[in-house]
Amino acid sequence: MDFTGKVKQAALAAIINQGLAYLEKDPEANLPRLMALVDRVVPENWYVSQRAGVRSAIAEKGNWYQLMLKLYALDPGVRNAFFRNFVLNASLFGSATQDETAAREGCNIPWAILLDPTSACNLHCTGCWAAEYGNKLNLTFEELDSIITQGKALGTYMYIFTGGEPLVRKKDVIALCEKHSDCEFLSFTNGTLIDEDFCREMLRVKNFVPAISLEGFEDANDGRRGQGVYEKVRQAMALLKAHGLRHIRFHDLRHSCASLLLKQGVPMKQIQEWLGHSDIATTANIYAHLDSQSKQLSAATMEQALALPEELPKSRW
Ligand code: SF4
Numbered sequence: 627m628d629f630t631g632k633v634k635q636a637a638l639a640a641i642i643n644q645g646l647a648y649l650e651k652d653p654e655a656n657l658p659r660l661m662a663l664v665d666r667v668v669p670e671n672w673y674v675s676q677r678a679g680v681r682s683a684i685a686e687k688g689n690w691y692q693l694m695l696k697l698y699a700l701d702p703g704v705r706n707a708f709f710r711n712f713v714l715n716a717s718l719f720g721s722a723t724q725d726e727t728a729a730r731e732g733c734n735i736p737w738a739i740l741l742d743p744t745s746a747c748n749l750h751c752t753g754c755w756a757a758e759y760g761n762k763l764n765l766t767f768e769e770l771d772s773i774i775t776q777g778k779a780l781g782t783y784m785y786i787f788t789g790g791e792p793l794v795r796k797k798d799v800i801a802l803c804e805k806h807s808d809c810e811f812l813s814f815t816n817g818t819l820i821d822e823d824f825c826r827e828m829l830r831v832k833n834f835v836p837a838i839s840l841e842g843f844e845d846a847n848d849g850r851r852g853q854g855v856y857e858k859v860r861q862a863m864a865l866l867k868a869h870g871l872r873h874i875r876f877h878d879l880r881h882s883c884a885s886l887l888l889k890q891g892v893p894m895k896q897i898q899e900w901l902g903h904s905d906i907a908t909t910a911n912i913y914a915h916l917d918s919q920s921k922q923l924s925a926a927t928m929e930q931a932l933a934l935p936e937e938l939p940k941s942r943w
Contacts (some may be wrong), residue, residue: 701870707832723781738784787813808899820862
């Protein structure tokens with residue numbers, strides 16, 4: 627990035643940091659005021675599309691707006707890291723660098739990079755390939771570190787772990803969060819490996835968000851994932867809440883994905899491969915629903931995910 631770009635970033639970061647301190651007093655009342663202030667003091671041609679996105683989220687008061695307000699229930703250190711890494715680095719500055727890199731290299735630069743630290747998983751859910759592959763396929767810490775280092779050079783500051791179960795590699799995941807403290811990390815997880823120690827590590831590094839997967843209510847979830855898994859997830863959510871940490875709960879995201887792909891005419895075989903099912907019958911029977919259901923599921927999934935919901939109730943979600 628050239629000198630002007632760096633000055634621009636530093637100036638905007640200073641304005642936003644002051645604004646965030648102001649927001650702490652009364653987020654709901656001060657959020658629109660802060661955005662109005664940013665629009666007044668920042669030159670018109672700086673981060674135009676990114677600022678427009680924030681402005682429209684505030685005006686519509688939809689899920690993104692709710693997400694912003696829910697952040698004030700978080701541990702303050704985790705909240706500050708989220709603003710710095712997700713809002714400033716990944717969304718504002720990162721996307722500007724991505725645009726520059728894309729124009730220079732003539733290719734698309736991803737906003738987020740998905741990576742699988744391991745194929746291993748501590749569960750054996752019906753139809754999932756992870757249990758069959760065992761723990762043989764792993765990226766080394768150095769490989770994971772290298773991917774993130776290269777991504778940052780392109781302007782990507784958001785990293786999403788999938789698997790397998792990424793928290794089988796808890797120590798490496800935390801070490802990556804610590805080393806790349808300017809990035810935001812989100813991990814899809816079955817939630818069963820979240821314990822007291824891990825919550826403390828999350829509080830220490832501040833830039834890790836678990837996205838907990840469930841299949842449905844207790845019967846549906848445990849029918850596929852194993853007896854007692856639903857209860858373990860409830861306990862994990864309670865622990866997170868007790869530590870001032872929130873999770874994103876992705877219920878049925880995989881169902882929604884399969885149903886939407888099906889609606890778009892993607893062959894069942896391809897959907898099976900995308901979801902990682904070893905058996906096409908699992909994809910067809912468990913995941914792919916009718917069109918109206920898929921719309922409801924998608925809407926509910928995004929609403930739930932972005933609203934950072936409270937702890938799961940005992941018998942409902
Ligand atoms: S579906 Fe997820 S939790 Fe279940 S075995 Fe596969 S990777 Fe593990």
